Amino acid sequence: MTAAGTPAANTAARPTGGGRRLPLTWLGVAPYFLYVGLFLLLPTVILAVGAFTDKEGNPTLSNVTAIGQPYLFSSFVGSAIISIVSALVGAIAGALLAYAVATGNPRGTLRRVVTSAAGVFAQFGGVTLVFAFIATLGTVGLVTVFLKDHGIDIFANGVWLYDPRGLTLIYTYFQIPLMVLVFLPALDGIRPQWREATESLGGNTWQYWRYVAGPLLAPAFLGCTLLLFANAFSAYATAAVLITQGGVLVPLQIAALFQSETGQAQPGLAKALALAMVVIVTIVMLLYALLQRRTSRWLR
Amino acid sequence: MNWHRINRLGLVVAVAALVAAACGGTTPTTSANWKTAASLSAGGGMDALVAAAKAEGQLNIIATPPDWANYGASIEAFKAKYGIKVNSANPAGGSQDEIDAVNNLAGTSSAPDVLDVGLKYALANTALFTPYKVQTWDDIPAAQKEATGLWWQDYGGFMGIGYDPSKVPGGINSVADLLGPNFRSKVALAGDPLKSNQAVNGILMASLANGGSADDVSKGVDWFHQLKVAGNYVPVIATAATIKAGQTPVVFEWDYLSSSHGKDVAGWKIFEPSNAVLGNYYTQAINKGAPHPAAVRLWEEFLFSNDGQNNWLKGGARPVRMDAMQTAGTLDATAAAALPKVSGTPVFPTAAQQTAAGAYISAHWKAAVG
Amino acid sequence: MNRSRRLRLNIFRVTVFLAMGTFFLVPIAAMMEFSTRGRSDTGPRTMEAWTNIIKTPDLVAGILASLELAAITSIAMLVLLLPTMVWVRLRLPALHRIVEFLCLLPLVIPAIALVVGVFPINRWMRINISDSILLLSFFYLVLVMPYSYRALDAGLAAIDIKTLSEAARSLGAGWFTVMMRVIVPNMSSAILNASLLSVAVVLGEYTFANLLTYENLQVAIVYVGEVSATTSIAVAVASLLFAFALLMVLSFVGRPRERVARPEDPIPAPASRSLPLSDSFIGVPK
Numbered sequence: 001m002t003a004a005g006t007p008a009a010n011t012a013a014r015p016t017g018g019g020r021r022l023p024l025t026w027l028g029v030a031p032y033f034l035y036v037g038l039f040l041l042l043p044t045v046i047l048a049v050g051a052f053t054d055k056e057g058n059p060t061l062s063n064v065t066a067i068g069q070p071y072l073f074s075s076f077v078g079s080a081i082i083s084i085v086s087a088l089v090g091a092i093a094g095a096l097l098a099y100a101v102a103t104g105n106p107r108g109t110l111r112r113v114v115t116s117a118a119g120v121f122a123q124f125g126g127v128t129l130v131f132a133f134i135a136t137l138g139t140v141g142l143v144t145v146f147l148k149d150h151g152i153d154i155f156a157n158g159v160w161l162y163d164p165r166g167l168t169l170i171y172t173y174f175q176i177p178l179m180v181l182v183f184l185p186a187l188d189g190i191r192p193q194w195r196e197a198t199e200s201l202g203g204n205t206w207q208y209w210r211y212v213a214g215p216l217l218a219p220a221f222l223g224c225t226l227l228l229f230a231n232a233f234s235a236y237a238t239a240a241v242l243i244t245q246g247g248v249l250v251p252l253q254i255a256a257l258f259q260s261e262t263g264q265a266q267p268g269l270a271k272a273l274a275l276a277m278v279v280i281v282t283i284v285m286l287l288y289a290l291l292q293r294r295t296s297r298w299l300r
Numbered sequence: 301m302n303w304h305r306i307n308r309l310g311l312v313v314a315v316a317a318l319v320a321a322a323c324g325g326t327t328p329t330t331s332a333n334w335k336t337a338a339s340l341s342a343g344g345g346m347d348a349l350v351a352a353a354k355a356e357g358q359l360n361i362i363a364t365p366p367d368w369a370n371y372g373a374s375i376e377a378f379k380a381k382y383g384i385k386v387n388s389a390n391p392a393g394g395s396q397d398e399i400d401a402v403n404n405l406a407g408t409s410s411a412p413d414v415l416d417v418g419l420k421y422a423l424a425n426t427a428l429f430t431p432y433k434v435q436t437w438d439d440i441p442a443a444q445k446e447a448t449g450l451w452w453q454d455y456g457g458f459m460g461i462g463y464d465p466s467k468v469p470g471g472i473n474s475v476a477d478l479l480g481p482n483f484r485s486k487v488a489l490a491g492d493p494l495k496s497n498q499a500v501n502g503i504l505m506a507s508l509a510n511g512g513s514a515d516d517v518s519k520g521v522d523w524f525h526q527l528k529v530a531g532n533y534v535p536v537i538a539t540a541a542t543i544k545a546g547q548t549p550v551v552f553e554w555d556y557l558s559s560s561h562g563k564d565v566a567g568w569k570i571f572e573p574s575n576a577v578l579g580n581y582y583t584q585a586i587n588k589g590a591p592h593p594a595a596v597r598l599w600e601e602f603l604f605s606n607d608g609q610n611n612w613l614k615g616g617a618r619p620v621r622m623d624a625m626q627t628a629g630t631l632d633a634t635a636a637a638a639l640p641k642v643s644g645t646p647v648f649p650t651a652a653q654q655t656a657a658g659a660y661i662s663a664h665w666k667a668a669v670g
Numbered sequence: 671m672n673r674s675r676r677l678r679l680n681i682f683r684v685t686v687f688l689a690m691g692t693f694f695l696v697p698i699a700a701m702m703e704f705s706t707r708g709r710s711d712t713g714p715r716t717m718e719a720w721t722n723i724i725k726t727p728d729l730v731a732g733i734l735a736s737l738e739l740a741a742i743t744s745i746a747m748l749v750l751l752l753p754t755m756v757w758v759r760l761r762l763p764a765l766h767r768i769v770e771f772l773c774l775l776p777l778v779i780p781a782i783a784l785v786v787g788v789f790p791i792n793r794w795m796r797i798n799i800s801d802s803i804l805l806l807s808f809f810y811l812v813l814v815m816p817y818s819y820r821a822l823d824a825g826l827a828a829i830d831i832k833t834l835s836e837a838a839r840s841l842g843a844g845w846f847t848v849m850m851r852v853i854v855p856n857m858s859s860a861i862l863n864a865s866l867l868s869v870a871v872v873l874g875e876y877t878f879a880n881l882l883t884y885e886n887l888q889v890a891i892v893y894v895g896e897v898s899a900t901t902s903i904a905v906a907v908a909s910l911l912f913a914f915a916l917l918m919v920l921s922f923v924g925r926p927r928e929r930v931a932r933p934e935d936p937i938p939a940p941a942s943r944s945l946p947l948s949d950s951f952i953g954v955p956k
Contacts, residue, residue: 025761029769032754036772040812043787044779050787071666093690100686103679120917121694126876127888128906131895132697135704135903139485139534140546142700159485162535173697176690205675234780237876241892244537245492247666251782256494258786258881274783282778365897388728389885392896405883407797539896 047278050271063272072253072273079233079250082164086171087228093172094179094228095221101180102187115184118177125174126237133170133242137161164248167239175228182227186220186295216298223291230284234277250277334594338449339433340601343594349601350382352594358385359595362401362412363393367540367560369455370615377611378602384595392539394496395421402428406589413596415585418497420654422451422583430588432597434604439624444581454603455556455617456581458642459505460572462558464565467549472571475509475523478550479530487527488538488548490557493661500658501580502552504649508576514649517657518664525668533669540564554580555640556616574644581620581648606630616640698910705904719900720908729905732890735803739886740872742807744865747818750811752861755822756853759831773819776812781877784812792882803884810878814871818864825860829853866920870913 054060067073101114136143137154138161147154160166190213198208236251247253250273257270334352337343343352359378366372366388375386389410390397395417402425405411415422415429422429431449445452463472467486472478478487491499500517507513507520527533538548544564558570584603590596602608609619610632616639625631649657706715723729751773758765776784788809795805831853838848854861876888885893887909895902 025757028757029754029762029765032750032769035750035811039788039791039808040772040775040779040784040815043784043791045787046790047783047787096686097690100683103683116918117694119920120914123870123874123913123917124910126874127891127895128874128910131891131899131903131906132701132910134547134899136697136700138545138547142703143696155485159534159536173694177694234782236780236782237880237888240876240880241895243535245489245535245669251780254782254786255881258789270786274780274786277783278779281780285778389883391893401883404793405796407793409801410883541896541899541902545899 044278047271047275050268051275052272053268055267060268063266063268064276066266066269067272067276071247072269075247075250075253076276078164078248082168082171082249083229083232086168086175086232087225089168089172090175090179090228091183091221091225094176094224095183097176098180098183098187102184102190106188115181118180121177122174122181125235127241129170129173130238130241133161133166133173137166137169162242162244164243167242167249170238170242171232171235175232178231179224179228182224183220186217186224189295189298190216219291220295223288223295226284226288226291230281230288233284234281334597335590336430337593337597338431339437340435340597343597346601349594349598353384353592353598354382356384356592356595358387359592359599360387360389360410360413360590361599362389362415363391363395363398364388364416365391365540367557368615369457369554369556369612369617370560371611373611373614374603374608377607378599381602382598384598392537394491394499396495399425399428402587402589409591411587411589411591413587413590413592414599415587416454416582417585418500418654419453419581419583420651420658421497422585423651424655426450426585428588429585430590432586432600434600436604436621436624439621440604441620441623444620451583451585453581453620454584455609455612455615455619456579457554457556457617458572458640458646459501459552459576459578459580460555460558460570460640462551462553462561462568462570464543464546464549465567465569467546471569472550475506475573475576478532479526481530483530483532483550485531485534486548487532487550488534488536488542488552490538490551490553492537493665497580497582497654498554499552500654500661501554501578501649503661504654504657505552505573505576505578508578508647509573514578514647514653515656517660521661521664521668528669535669543568554617555642556612556618558640559616559638570640572640572642577642577644577646579646579648581618610635613639698907701903701907701910705900705907707900719898719904722898722901723905723908726894726901728885729890729894729901732885732887735885736873736887738804739807739810740869742804743810743814743872744868746807746811747814747864747868748861751815751818751822751864752854753849755819755826756831756835756849759826760835770819770823773815775816777816781813781875782881785809785878785881788878789882803879803886806878806882806884806886807872809882810868810872810875813875813878814868817867817871821860821864821867822857825857825863828860829856863920866916870916873909873913 051063052059052061054062067076097114101111104110133141135141138144139155139159144154155161161169194212195208198212203211234251236255239249239252240255243249243252247256254270254273254277257266257273334343334349340346340349343349361375364371364375366375375388378384379386387410389401389412393401398412398415398417399421401412402415426446429450431446433449434452437445437449437452440452461472461475461478465471468482470482477483489499489502490496491502493499493503503520503524504512504514504517505520506523507517510519510523512519524533534548536542536548538551538553540561542548543551543561555570555572558568561568584600586593586596586600604621606625609621609625610630612619613622613632613635618639619625622631622636626636705719706717707719754769758769792805792809795808799805834852834856835848838852843852873887875886876892878884879886879889880892887905891902891905891909894905
């Protein structure tokens, strides 16, 4: 470890004897571990244990099997659909935008502006985003009124802004910038030599993408899509403010069970749902990490 | 100096500073005898109550928007008269949210002191309350209070359909009108049917208007399903903001709430169907673990004084002491004359009927309206 | 690249930028427009919604609470993380992986799931320690840890902690002096980054405050939104502009320094980043 330093410096730096060194050294990280243990690990343990405990404190699988009930299972389906759709839309649109940025001047202002803006918009979520969309596409929103004045009634078949369809649209607002941020490094890793090599071998654009760039970018693209999926799946604030009735998503169901009567009858149920969410997101993020590692082999 | 000691000392200082900074919000000295006093005389009289309440300095209320039955006037008058700060949490919350807050915040100083909930919620949670009989207890009809003072009713009204005439040309003449094409994306409930007394009663009223009864809310749920299918239902909880913004121009709400929307939307009207007159009174109760026992009792005395009752009357609601005050001549005559007119036979669902309706809605609402 | 391909590419780029620019800027414009609406559809425009922000005591209380929380969380984060990370690099490199794992763990646990586990702890603290909203900073520190860790780690990797600290110690400096007068000044931009990231996360946080029944800025905005849509949107615009300003500062200040190869560093350098630290916002709870 620090034995590489000069002995003189060592002895001067350490007034205490060698025998007491180890415990004191560990003491330096004690506050951190204490804090993390209390406020991160303990809640996780509470989740994990509570999910398998019933009201009296006996171990049980009933909370987990209760997830199979139609109204809870359908919220998982709802969450999955919204997450998948917003992830795919965000991934494709984001990839296109990232490509448009990557093909420009790497040190130019346009790139700096777009990446900075992407950084801002990627974290623009929750309450403020919902209000922004209500101001835009709500029943008396700017765009709605504008279109209505021109004869187009976007709500002719019912208001869709406040149900999962509207939520998906709102999610893409922060999914696209996120995709730009995470996919751009992969696009930057494409070397112009590959394009030149393809052309010198007589290949055209389609063949370049189909046989060279495509397969190289595919793991990165897939990994980033998974990240977007996890991002949408975990989101709560946006949905909570937009959808005031009904638990169409898992986070909303957790919130509803959190404090309600039904929740108190089965306190482990909310924890089981939360644990299920953690498991799903963990798996997705592990896959993302694996794909990122695969990407980095070629595209760094 | 040893670095770890600095680090730990710093952490202790930081935590101590945090706690010290937060000390502004710790629990005030509770007046022990007011905690269990079941009436004004048992606690030592009005002067003692006022002094103890002022010493506590704060009152926690929940789910009480100022424009709900003109509560705002009572809150302001109470603040001005006694100098007690009123902390109003979760204004758009429903009855269930109030009960949840009492349970979840138990032992903290932000627990609600008082609840104003639908009757079935009160009956289901009497274990959370402490008995108290206000000075004017005898004016409250026997059927509208609990014998030992655990809960008592406060004000009531009838369920109606409030609407903005400018967005609804032709007005509303029957509940069935709302299924028509003029009402595309316009109709909303004023609460979450799974948590709000008002929303459940709205659905009950729809049921009454469609051949159901106080025992059978299924016709109401079916009717809302038809509303959804026709594209007329807006799945947004109507609030003062959504009404003002024009998002929810047609709302199932208590008649006394409609009078408050008139200031936001010119000409806001209310339609009360003659074949479905659903009435309901709300219920007051004091939290057994109220962090401010004296202040909350003083609040109750204020609400059930003539001033408090008349404030509700001015809000368009029918205060529970209305008959007694009318006899005594202390009722505000102008306000009484301005109450929304109701024709037809009123139906007052019992707590059992409300509970059954709530259970049915919990089970079937998502499938019907999703 | 030949002319026609260049042309096709440029058409593609212009189209994409125009479409995306519209999609992202229209809602912002709509918010500004909505917040200045008058009483009715035909009424005159007014700044009433904006002045209402100051007139609504709950909103002001929420703003102040959030600002205090942001300050406390940032400072606590620096006090907890920076010494720990330095200590691990200097004395306990074996723990590096564990500390990194723990710091990045909150990324994998959704806020809504974490709050379910935090609830009993919060309840205990609320009853036994204090009822103040500032208690939330204990939990917010966990939420900001991943972002701050990455920012601070990038900063630490760019300077040679070992040499600097051993030089200072050999000159007789105590650990406190080493931290405050040697390490901190050398990573000021990373510290600024970490702090600004924490502030942005705390200001935008809704999940914990809402479910633990505290009224911070975002919760207050929602409550105001139930009474007056225009005022709530005015606050939303204000908070967005504030966050935007913060992050603009971050983008221009937070450039990771050039890394010089060092033969004996037991901690491997993080993968080189070609983007400024604005990409640290991956996974911010929404």
